[in-house]
Amino acid sequence: MKVMKFGGTSVGTPERMKNVATLITKSGEPTFVVLSAMSGTTNTLIEIADYLYKKNPEAANEIINSLERKYIEHLDELYSTEKYKSKTKELIIDEFNYIRSFTKDLFTSFEQKAIVAQGEYLSTNMVVNYLKEQGIEATLLNALDFMRTDKNDEPDIHFIREHLTSILEKHKGQQIYITQGFVCKNAYNEIDNLQRGGSDYTASLVGAAIYADEVQIWTDIDGMHNNDPRVVEHTDAVRQLYFEEASELAYFGAKILHPTCIQPAKQANIPVRLKNTMEPEAEGTIINNTLVKDKIKAIAAKDNIIAIKIKSSRMLGASGFLRKVFEIFESYQTPIDMLATSEVGLSMTIENNAHLSEIVDELKKYGTVTLDYDMCIVCVVGDLNCNNLSFKALATAALKNIPVRMISYGGSNYNISFLIKEEDKKKALQSLSDELFYSSSIS
Secondary structure, eight states: OEEEEEOTTTTSSHHHHHHHHHHHHSSOSOEEEEEOOOTTHHHHHHHHHHHHHTTOHHHHHHHHHHHHHHHHHHHHHHOSSHHHHHHHHHHHHHHHHHHHGGGGSOOOHHHHHHHHTHHHHHHHHHHHHHHHHTTOOEEEOOGGGTOBBOTTSSBOHHHHHHHHHHHHHHTTTOSEEEEESSEEEOTTSOEEEOOTTHHHHHHHHHHHHTTOSEEEEEESSSSOBSSOTTTSSOOOBOOEEEHHHHHHHHHTTOTTSOTTTTHHHHHTTOOEEEEESSSTTSOOEEEESOOOTTOEEEEEEEEEEEEEEEEOTTTTTSTTHHHHHHHHHHHTTOOOOOEEEOSSEEEEEESOOTTHHHHHHHHTTTSEEEEEEEEEEEEEEEOOOTTOOHHHHHHHHHTTTSOOSEEEESSSSSEEEEEEEGGGHHHHHHHHHHHHTSOTTOO
16 A cells, blocks of 8 residues: 655645545555645634634634635535535534634633644545545545554654554455544644644654555655755756655755654655656655665755854863753753864754743853854755765865855764855855756766
8 A cells, every 4th residue: 555645735726636536546556645734724724723812703703704615615616516515515614613613612722733633624525525426435534543642742653553553454445545634632632733744744654554665745846856946046856865865855954845754654664755746747756765875966955043152161171061051952942953063162053043042041151152143054965975075075165155154064974064144045055056966077
């Protein structure tokens, strides 16, 4: 069985829902489908929840009514028979009445998550009903019956595998199984969500749980590109990535994939394929455990970075200094992206600035602290083993006319990162592309 995940853009209109139905039935093979909410729906549901939290039910009801009308208007375009049109309309009305019920009660984070989850229930029911109208048997599975997180808010892999296997056994022999992405229950049996990676994460977890042949992530772009097409003039799709390479690219800015979402597939050694819903015949990108030697694959960039430097000739060499510094960041749950040390200084970068002032106040106990704002991490990914001389030299040479604040290399064999000013990002990405992918010096 293969797993196919379709994002909000892929199911964003009735016409696109029909296209998705064609894609999932084309092969005739057993397929497990994970769907996101229709594009824009989740943001609207979050807005509704925000008004309810602020005790403004009038504004919330106005948006609820508008969103309900939008969904009902889609029915004429999606269905050709009165039976399924009426059946789905009834379901939509029930869903929005459920959302309206929260305007009368005490509103907490639990209610907020319950409201946000409804987008996926709408899209999955609409697609299942369309398939049934076409005479195709599709089984709708409720993600809340098997998708669970533990007390650390991490996926409960054992629970997911055990319960999903049992559910599939009860529905044995079906061709199409459809479920909701993003949503789950937590360790306290409350409606929750997977947060990082959302529906992609669901697809990867399902793939690992059922030992799928392949997990396919369908989006609106032809796979992972070798640079950011929004910034660089010419880019190409990367046809194959090693799992570690894909993780590095996702972490350092490639928007098509969240860094955590491929981990379950990687651990189960299940290939992940990135495909384009708008161009289904395009090859896309395959991510697997095959490393292509002596090759640079892609470049990514991460904005809104803050560089923090601690200068302390008295403390740096002292035993426990680094531990004390790291404990400060840990206590405020703020990850560090890059790190560099010298005899008298320690530099690091962060993206999350929620507790920046508190972190800086505590760091001042150990030395002089300076900050650089509006920075950008540019990451070059590929086979960068220490025995490979040329690519690291080429990457560094490509940035010879750009001020580089920090360089990070050696943390893995697949990444060299440069910290630069955001204003130099476009020039840096273009220069790296020209040198690493399209220069005559590259064979």
